[in-house]
Structure formats: C-alpha cells, structure tokens
Amino acid sequence: MPVGGVAPAAGSVGAVPAAPAPAPAADLTHHGYVSVGGDHVAIRIRSENLGPSDVAASTVRLRFSEPLAVRQELPHGCLRSGRAAVLCETGGLRSRGGARQTALDLRLAGGHDEVVVRLDTVWNGGVRDADRTNDAHEVLAPATGDAYAF
Numbered sequence: 610m611p612v613g614g615v616a617p618a619a620g621s622v623g624a625v626p627a628a629p630a631p632a633p634a635a636d637l638t639h640h641g642y643v644s645v646g647g648d649h650v651a652i653r654i655r656s657e658n659l660g661p662s663d664v665a666a667s668t669v670r671l672r673f674s675e676p677l678a679v680r681q682e683l684p685h686g687c688l689r690s691g692r693a694a695v696l697c698e699t700g701g702l703r704s705r706g707g708a709r710q711t712a713l714d715l716r717l718a719g720g721h722d723e724v725v726v727r728l729d730t731v732w733n734g735g736v737r738d739a740d741r742t743n744d745a746h747e748v749l750a751p752a753t754g755d756a757y758a759f
Contacts, residue, residue, distance in 0.1 A: 631737065632735055632736055632737045633661075633662035633737070634661060634662055634736060634737045634738070634739065635658050635659075635660060635661070635662045635664050635702075635704065635733065635736040635737070635738060636658065636659040636738055636739070636740050636743070637656065637657075637658055637659075637702065637730050637743075637744045638656070638658075638659060638743040639654055639655070639656050639669055639728055639730070639743070639744050639746065639759075640654075640743075640759060641653040641758070641759060642757060642758045643724075643726045643748045643750040643756070643757050643759065644750065644754060644755065644756045644757070645723070645724050645754075646752055646753070647752065648716050648718075648719060648720045648721075649714070649715070649716060649717070650673070650713075650714075650715045650716070650724060650726070650750075651712075651713070651714050651715075652671065652711075652712070652713045652715070652726065653710070653711070653712050653713075654697075654710070654711040654712075654713075655708045655709075655710055656669060656699040656702065656708060656709045656711065657702060657706075657707065657708035658702035658704055659704075659705065660704035662704060662736055663701065663702070663704050663706075664701065664702040664733060664736055665734040665735075666698060666699070666700060666701055666732070666734050667699045667702060667730055667732055667733045667734055668696055668697065668698050668730070668731050668732040669696070669697050669711070669729070669731070669744075670690065670694060670695075670696050670727075670728070670729055670730075670731045671694065671695045671696075671697070671726060671727070671728050672693060672694045672726070672727040673694065673717070673724055673725070673726055673727075674693070674724055674726075675693065675717050675718070675719075675721050675724050676717070676718040677689070677695070677715055677716065677717060677718060678715075678716040678717060678718050679718070680716075681715060681716065683695065683713070684697070684711065684712065686698045686700070686711075687711075687713065695713065695715070696731065697711050699711065720752065721752060722751065722752050723749060723750060723751045723752060724749075724750050725747065725748070725749050726747070726748045726750060727745075727747045727748075728745070728746045728747075728748075728759065729744065729746070730744045746759035747759075
C-alpha cells in the first residue's frame with residue numbers, strides 16, 4: 610500500500626492529465642455609425658481583428674430599444690433574433706488583416722423619436738478576447754437623420 614494508506618483506484622494509470630491548451634487570443638473590434646430617421650435605421654459596421662491570432666468566424670448582435678418591422682430585407686449572413694434583434698456573421702477575420710464591412714438598412718415598427726442600439730460580439734470563434742471594450746457598444750440615436758458613431 611502506498612504511503613498515506615490510500616491505494617490507487619482500480620484501472621488508474623497514476624499519470625496526472627495535462628491541462629488543456631489555452632484558447633488562442635484575439636482582439637475583435639466593431640466601429641461604425643447608426644442613423645435614424647422616421648421608421649428607418651441605417652447601420653454601418655466595420656469589424657476587424659487586432660490579433661494576435663486569426664478568428665475563423667464571428668457573429669455580431671444588434672439589439673434595438675424598439676421593435677423592428679415584421680417584413681425586413683436583411684443582408685446575406687444576417688438573420689432576425691426576436692422582435693428587436695438581428696445577428697450578422699462577419700466571416701473570418703485575419704489578425705491585422707483588414708476589416709469586414711456590414712451595412713444594414715432596417716425599418717422599425719413605426720416611427721420613434723430615438724432608438725437605442727446595442728451592439729456586441731456573441732461568437733468569436735472560440736478565441737480569448739481580453740479587451741471587450743471595443744466590441745460592445747450602446748448608442749442613443751435621436752431620429753434626426755444624423756450619424757452617431759460607435
């Protein structure tokens with residue numbers, strides 16, 4: 610019997626399993642603008658990866674304080690996620706390999722004086738992103754037709 614009086618469990622090899630390798634690191638960033646006029650919301654997003662690792666795919670989520678019109682024409686790679694949210698894939702983002710552009714022209718279910726748009730990354734390809742300050746934004750956009758940056 611080993612020291613300490615505890616025998617190894619039947620079938621155990623006695624080797625300590627290795628810790629899993631850490632996920633690769635990347636820094637996703639989304640910037641752009643929101644413009645609201647009447648029942649129309651225009652959003653332009655520039656998504657990029659500041660590195661150091663490549664990202665195979667990522668998804669950005671846009672949530673609106675007001676419901677979207679039921680009938681919407683969404684760009685390729687985007688889909689509805691409830692009454693007031695849209696998900697858009699960005700595709701692969703190489704480390705410091707340039708930005709991907711996403712343009713959305715959406716309609717609200719009625720006109721509003723202002724709309725709050727919340728944008729964040731919901732899938733980052735499984736990488737570690739220690740700086741979440743540049744890929745999550747909240748913008749209050751008054752219905753003036755002016756562009757509000759994020």
